[in-house]
Amino acid sequence: xxxDVPGVQAGHWTGHATGVTVVVFPPDTVGxxxxxxxxxxTRETAVLDPLATVEHVDAIVLSGGSAFGLATADGVMQxxxxxxxxxxxxxxxxxxxxAAAVFDLVASGGERxxxxxxxxxxxxxxxxxxxxxxxxxxxxxxxxxxAKWRGxxxxxxxxxxxxxxxxxxxxxxxxxVVNAVGDIVGxxxxxxxxxxxxxxxxxxxxxxxxxxxxxxxxxxxxTNARCTKVECHLLARSAHHGLARAIHPxxxxxxxxxxxxxxxxxxxxxxxxLRVMATEVTAAAVRDAVAYHRAxx
Numbered sequence: 332x333x334x335d336v337p338g339v340q341a342g343h344w345t346g347h348a349t350g351v352t353v354v355v356f357p358p359d360t361v362g363x364x365x366x367x368x369x370x371x372x373t374r375e376t377a378v379l380d381p382l383a384t385v386e387h388v389d390a391i392v393l394s395g396g397s398a399f400g401l402a403t404a405d406g407v408m409q410x411x412x413x414x415x416x417x418x419x420x421x422x423x424x425x426x427x428x429x430a431a432a433v434f435d436l437v438a439s440g441g442e443r444x445x446x447x448x449x450x451x452x453x454x455x456x457x458x459x460x461x462x463x464x465x466x467x468x469x470x471x472x473x474x475x476x477x478a479k480w481r482g483x484x485x486x487x488x489x490x491x492x493x494x495x496x497x498x499x500x501x502x503x504x505x506x507x508v509v510n511a512v513g514d515i516v517g518x519x520x521x522x523x524x525x526x527x528x529x530x531x532x533x534x535x536x537x538x539x540x541x542x543x544x545x546x547x548x549x550x551x552x553x554t555n556a557r558c559t560k561v562e563c564h565l566l567a568r569s570a571h572h573g574l575a576r577a578i579h580p581x582x583x584x585x586x587x588x589x590x591x592x593x594x595x596x597x598x599x600x601x602x603x604x605l606r607v608m609a610t611e612v613t614a615a616a617v618r619d620a621v622a623y624h625r626a627x628x
Contacts, residue, residue: 333504333616334464335495336553338595341506342455342462343470343491344448348439349395351403352470352491353452354506354551358416361594362388363560364429365567368547368587372398372432379591381561385427389416390453391591392430393471395548396443400432403449410450412581431589433510434545435474467623468493471549475510477621479546480535480580481528492619494612501556501600503608507616508549512585513578515621517616522579524621534580547587548574548617552609558594558600562602566592569606574614 334341338357341381344350356362364379378385392407394400408426411417417424436443452470455462460468472491479486489511495504509515526532552570570590575581582588592609 332464332495333506333551333553336502336504337555337597339504339553340456340459341464342452344444344452344455345469345473346442346444346596347472349435349442349444350470350473351392351394351444351448351452353390353392353407353449353456355390355453355456356388356593358597359596360388360498361386361558361560361563361596362591363567364589364591365564365571366400366574366589367582368589369584371587371589372401373429373549374401374404375427378427379429381564385418386560387427388429388593389426390428391551392428392449394430394432394444395435395439395471395474397432397434397436399443401430402445404428404430405451406446406450410453422503429591431549433471433475433508433547438474440475463564466619469510472620477509477511478514478524478526480512480524481526481532482536485526485528490620490623492616494615494619496608496612498604498608500598502603503552503554503605503612505612505616506518506551507613507620509617509620510546511548512546512583513580515618516577516579517618523618524624546585548576548578550590550613552590552592552613554605555595555597556600556605557596557598563592563594566606566609569609570613572610574617576612588613
């Protein structure tokens with residue numbers, strides 16, 4: 332799990348067909364982002380640009396509800412400010428809480444999580460004893476769907492997954508909300524979860540069988556290694572390599588894919604090895620998001 336990274340906490344609020352997931356980091360965690368999707372729904376991602384002044388990230392919010400769901404970050408910011416977390420200013424601390432959302436408005440029947448749901452997901456993250464972190468059709472992955480590229484009617488449910496890896500003292504974890512156009516590919520290159528379309532049906536029928544911009548995979552990669560903001564940006568790029576391994580086709584013009592990467596900064600690490608680990612755990616997290624299909628009769 333991403334929570335195997337020391338100091339990283341994660342929790343959910345799960346509704347009927349949408350949800351919110353919050354990942355919380357220790358103070359002074361450095362972060363960046365790489366956006367490759369054509370229609371991302373985001374908030375406070377500009378501050379994560381390597382050239383931007385602010386370096387530290389307090390939490391990241393992932394939600395359903397499309398752009399409406401970005402309001403969940405309001406509740407997380409307010410709660411963290413009450414805890415004294417955030418960028419210090421004369422007017423009090425301003426928590427740095429980037430957010431991104433997936434489109435699930437059709438599946439959710441218009442249900443839209445907001446500030447209170449964000450606050451509830453944060454409370455769950457900060458109380459793991461009472462709210463153990465789980466994966467599957469929970470949190471921001473509740474209304475996710477995948478394998479739509481041969482026709483939306485042939486797609487199936489996606490979800491939220493997580494994975495981690497350790498080399499010596501270095502830990503890298505990833506969390507993925509998988510709402511992709513493409514199929515999910517196993518580590519052997521075979522289709523792990525794909526379209527149910529009959530054999531011979533070509534991908535991307537004309538007209539497009541799904542709504543452009545209504546498909547997104549969101550990733551958070553975290554490590555306990557020491558990294559600069561530029562290095563976090565490169566880790567986010569490596570996370571996209573993991574998406575390409577586990578989703579086919581990936582990064583289409585219909586997907587709003589993005590990857591956050593954060594570094595807690597507790598141990599030294601060989602950076603190129605760290606990038607390989609980020610790629611591998613991202614791919615594993617994507618596959619974990621749909622692992623519940625194999626456990627369901």
